[in-house]
Amino acid sequence: MSNNSLRYKYFRLSVNGRIEASDFRNLRTLYAPILKNESILLYEYLNDYLDGAVSKNSEIDFETFIIYLNMSREKINEARKELEAYGLLNTYYDDQASLTVFVLQPPLNGHSIEKNAFVKKFLIERIGETNYKHLINKLNKQNNLNLNELQDVSSSIFEIVDIKKLEISHPSPRLFDSKPVYESPSVSYTLTTEKFMTLGAAKNNDGEIKRFVKEVNTPMKLEIGNTHYSNEYEALLKLSCQDFAQQLLNRNLTSSENITIDIxxxxxxxxxxxxxxxxxxxxxxxxxxxxxxxxxxxxxxxVKSTKLSSFEEIENYLDGKFKTTNSLIEVYKSKEIMKNVYLKEN
Structure with missing residues (x-):
């Protein structure tokens, strides 16, 4: 933001994803050397103000925080601008509602800061190369188990139960809450592709959708900036690949990403x-x-190796894969919630 004061004093506050306890450790460890104390205090206070909600309309104007945080008007706006500059806060104007919209962003972590030349440079300038390496190594050792980089060899439900004997119009969530086994390329098309397509094609009833809503956080974003559709499933169906990726990432794509998508x-x-x-x-x-x-x-x-070609087939295949994998099932549930909303509205 270029101005010291905001156009609209009242605001709507939301968060991009979730901010966990580990994010505050990253905030204190990586940002304390480069941010003013007031900026870190404002970030933590805004997160507390949400009180676990995904989005919240303010009951007070922004400058009332002057009283709560014991800051001057100049200090609180400087803190806001510093959070914006370091990518921890996005600020928008909703002219129709006469509101300022704040979106909190999770801090960088020990891995992602290595790819952010701007923040990395400032941190090294403040604490030195040796101290920087020490901090990064310390953070990364605390998170050295990345399950996404490991091969999942857990047993599949299909090894234990004969799927043909089951009523699968609405699969039991408890029964299918297991991980798919890793299978070598020699396993037949029928055992790998069709099992996921069958599970993915099984529709969720209203009761299951309601349970999903209670189990996963599925925010509908404001249609501002890179967000063209608040419902991400509608965006998936209607946007170009580049626009869709930009909406999910909330940034412009690199030339390399554009080329890859075109391929x-x-x-x-x-x-x-x-x-x-x-x-x-x-x-x-x-x-x-x-x-x-x-x-x-x-x-x-x-998917290319399966020879599937239609959107419906491929969606069923990926849905079946995700709904039977413990570490991925929340992604499936969130998608099903948005799909259910979209289909009921159209």
Missing amino acids: WKSHFGDVKIVNLFIYFAIKSHPNAKLTWTKYARAYYDE
């Missing part, structure tokens, strides 16, 4: 199919905003 589109033709790869990759790896294409490429290569 995928040239094979499948239907942009909705490529949007499925983009959606599942970004949602299943929320901390890989700069490396998401390697996960999308894995889905692209996997």
